[in-house]
Amino acid sequence: MEIKRPLIMICNDDGVNARGIAHLTRIAASLGDVVVVAPDSPQSGKSSALTVNAPLMLNTHPDIDGARVYSVNGTPVDCVKIGLHAVLDRKPDLLLSGVNHGSNAAINNIYSGTMGAAMEGCVLGIPSIGFSLLSHSPEADFNPLTPFITDIIKKVLANGLPEGVCLNINFPKQCTPKGLKVVRGAKGHWTEEYRDYTTPHGTPFYWLTGKFHNEEPDNPETDEYWLRQQYATIVPIRPDQTATDMITEINNLFL
Amino acid sequence: MEIKRPLIMICNDDGVNARGIAHLTRIAASLGDVVVVAPDSPQSGKSSALTVNAPLMLNTHPDIDGARVYSVNGTPVDCVKIGLHAVLDRKPDLLLSGVNHGSNAAINNIYSGTMGAAMEGCVLGIPSIGFSLLSHSPEADFNPLTPFITDIIKKVLANGLPEGVCLNINFPKQCTPKGLKVVRGAKGHWTEEYRDYTTPHGTPFYWLTGKFHNEEPDNPETDEYWLRQQYATIVPIRPDQTATDMITEINNLFL
Numbered sequence: 001m002e003i004k005r006p007l008i009m010i011c012n013d014d015g016v017n018a019r020g021i022a023h024l025t026r027i028a029a030s031l032g033d034v035v036v037v038a039p040d041s042p043q044s045g046k047s048s049a050l051t052v053n054a055p056l057m058l059n060t061h062p063d064i065d066g067a068r069v070y071s072v073n074g075t076p077v078d079c080v081k082i083g084l085h086a087v088l089d090r091k092p093d094l095l096l097s098g099v100n101h102g103s104n105a106a107i108n109n110i111y112s113g114t115m116g117a118a119m120e121g122c123v124l125g126i127p128s129i130g131f132s133l134l135s136h137s138p139e140a141d142f143n144p145l146t147p148f149i150t151d152i153i154k155k156v157l158a159n160g161l162p163e164g165v166c167l168n169i170n171f172p173k174q175c176t177p178k179g180l181k182v183v184r185g186a187k188g189h190w191t192e193e194y195r196d197y198t199t200p201h202g203t204p205f206y207w208l209t210g211k212f213h214n215e216e217p218d219n220p221e222t223d224e225y226w227l228r229q230q231y232a233t234i235v236p237i238r239p240d241q242t243a244t245d246m247i248t249e250i251n252n253l254f255l
Numbered sequence: 256m257e258i259k260r261p262l263i264m265i266c267n268d269d270g271v272n273a274r275g276i277a278h279l280t281r282i283a284a285s286l287g288d289v290v291v292v293a294p295d296s297p298q299s300g301k302s303s304a305l306t307v308n309a310p311l312m313l314n315t316h317p318d319i320d321g322a323r324v325y326s327v328n329g330t331p332v333d334c335v336k337i338g339l340h341a342v343l344d345r346k347p348d349l350l351l352s353g354v355n356h357g358s359n360a361a362i363n364n365i366y367s368g369t370m371g372a373a374m375e376g377c378v379l380g381i382p383s384i385g386f387s388l389l390s391h392s393p394e395a396d397f398n399p400l401t402p403f404i405t406d407i408i409k410k411v412l413a414n415g416l417p418e419g420v421c422l423n424i425n426f427p428k429q430c431t432p433k434g435l436k437v438v439r440g441a442k443g444h445w446t447e448e449y450r451d452y453t454t455p456h457g458t459p460f461y462w463l464t465g466k467f468h469n470e471e472p473d474n475p476e477t478d479e480y481w482l483r484q485q486y487a488t489i490v491p492i493r494p495d496q497t498a499t500d501m502i503t504e505i506n507n508l509f510l
Contacts (some may be wrong), residue, residue: 048302048365055460077366082461085449086399106377110494111332121498123362123444137393153510159508165498167505171429181504184497189378194340197310202296205310206337207503236501239365241374242439243420246491251421251437253414254407254489 003161006032006157009121011108012067013043013100013113016061020099023142024131025064027149028096031157034067037083037094039113044102046113046119048118050077054061060084076121084124095121096156098131099142099149105134105223106186106212109237115168119239122166127156129166134169135173142251146177148195148238168235170227186222190212192212258262258268261348261412264376267333267356268298270318271326273354278397279386280319282404283351286412289322290347292338294368296488298330299357301368303375303494305332313341331372339379340427350376353399354397354404355381360389360425360478361467370423372493377421379418384421389501390428390483399431403487423490432487440490441477443469 006029011019016038040059051074053099061069066167070087071081076097084091097117104112114130121128131149133140152169168185171177193210214224223233263283267276270401271293285287295314297305307330318325325342327334331352339346352372359367376383386404388395416422426432440457448465469479478488 012373045305045307046302047304047332047371049304049368050300050302050366050462052300053297055462057458057460062352077302081448081463085457086451086461107495108376109496110378111305113304114304117300119365123365125444155508161508162501162504165501165505168386180509182502182509184499184502185495187382187495193336194311196341203312205312206341207310208305208307208336232504236355236498237496238498238501238504239443239496240362241364241492241494241496242438243491243493244439246417246420246441246493247437249417250420250491253410253416254435254437 007090008032008096009088009092010034010036011048011076011097011137012038013076015042016069017140018101020101020142022064024096025067027146027154029065029067030069030134030172031153035078035087036069037087038071039069039076039079040138042113044111045111046116047111048077048116048156049075049216051075054123057081058074058082076113077120080117092126095126099145099220100132101140101242102132102136103134103170104130104132104168105233106188111183117238118166119237122239124248127161129156131167131169133171133173145171148177148180161251164240165236165238169232170223171232172227172230175230178230180234182224182234183221183223183226186224187216188212204222206225257299262345263287263289263349264338264343265289265291266331266352266372267293268301268331270294270297271324273356275397276354276501279351279461280322281356282401283408284320286408290342291322291324292334293326294331294334295326295328297353298368301330301367301371302366302479303304303332303371304330306423311337333373335372335375343346347381350381351382354394354400355387357387357391358425359385359387360388360424360488361443364423364440370492371423372491377419377494380428382416384411384424386424388423388428388447400426403435405431419495420491420493423492424487425478427482427485430485433485434490436481436486437489438476438478438481441469442471443467488496
């Protein structure tokens with residue numbers, strides 16, 4: 001009897017040519033049939049943005065370890081949607097996004113294109129995982145992540161994920177993680193968000209920068225705490241943001 | 256004794272010249288000091304996207320009923336951040352986004368630039384509300400919304416909102432709402448998402464369209480149900496997507 005290999009779709013937000021997605025694709029290709037559908041240009045910070053009124057096109061790229069590779073001229077969410085519409089002939093068993101070059105821990109989840117793709121998979125009923133490495137270095141070493149990612153993929157393929165929940169997984173930089181911690185995102189916000197400039201013609205302009213202010217740096221319930229201790233962190237993410245527990249309180253406000 | 260007027264910041268995703276934001280600005284200008292900081296171009300479907308590596312600039316526009324009006328060459332989230340960084344000299348007492356031309360009910364919240372701005376305000380600790388009208392018509396009549404929006408602004412200015420929660424408010428189209436309902440977003444997903452085309456040169460391309468499939472059309476706990484009955488709906492939204500209630504279950508998966 002032939003055992004069917006799982007179908008795994010891979011996306012990211014750094015673009016189809018990023019090193020992180022190539023690394024993730026090589027790992028996944030050893031575990032299933034892989035199709036990559038990723039943006040043709042960097043899409044960091046694109047959140048769950050989608051292209052509402054412009055044409056989207058697919059391009060093909062050389063295979064990676066037997067995985068078919070496509071790019072789309074759009075956002076990570078566009079890639080997931082176009083992949084399902086125009087590339088795959090069935091819903092994949094797993095959607096992976098990343099490995100992102102840079103942190104998506106704590107509040108970064110909200111802005112992350114990597115997690116935008118994972119949440120889109122989740123909304124469409126596909127077990128979905130976003131992976132990120134806390135390094136923007138061009139020389140970042142993805143190899144220490146391999147056994148962790150392999151194990152996580154195997155377990156999620158075997159057991160699935162709870163309905164409506166996907167995973168935001170971050171890896172500490174420049175080390176072999178000491179282990180995995182399932183935690184929540186640290187509370188915090190960005191400060192000093194822009195650097196101010198002036199054009200040669202005297203017009204001010206602004207460029208995003210900023211520092212993350214962690215409001216609970218010593219709290220072992222949070223991802224930031226364990227990443228600093230060189231652990232990989234798994235945060236369960238629910239794309240549906242309805243605060244059902246607040247309906248009564250808000251209702252009282254408007255009586 | 257001089258009573259200080261509240262400071263209200265207004266954003267949207269349809270752009271600074273949209274009719275919906277002008278309507279909202281005129282209402283707010285009767286209740287406080289208003290500053291509009293909105294995108295210089297349509298930004299529908301931009302979610303919580305932000306501009307990570309390009310210069311952002313402010314432009315000034317004619318006042319609306321005494322409200323100062325600025326635009327930014329970026330996303331709704333960029334507008335909120337730049338407004339706080341470069342326009343306002345203190346945190347506003349209220350952030351309003353909209354009135355959006357089109358529904359942000361149910362799952363649309365995830366992709367909505369209108370709600371991206373409201374969620375950004377919420378993350379920064381500002382009571383924040385997104386307003387949307389279920390009509391894309393250029394002749395859409397915003398006047399029936401005025402008493403509802405006025406009342407909502409007054410109540411939120413007086414009482415604030417629970418920490419970490421903002422409001423996603425939708426209005427039924429072409430009618431005076433029969434009342435307000437505080438509910439949750441309906442569960443559902445989009446189907447038939449793209450129309451297929453071919454370029455003159457034989458290359459396929461795709462354009463977003465789609466139908467919303469409501470998985471629970473008869474459920475009076477949901478926004479879609481009451482909007483169909485011509486009620487306005489208020490859905491409490493928590494930008495933080497961590498599924499804290501799932502940590503134990505996910506932990507068991509990786510033991």
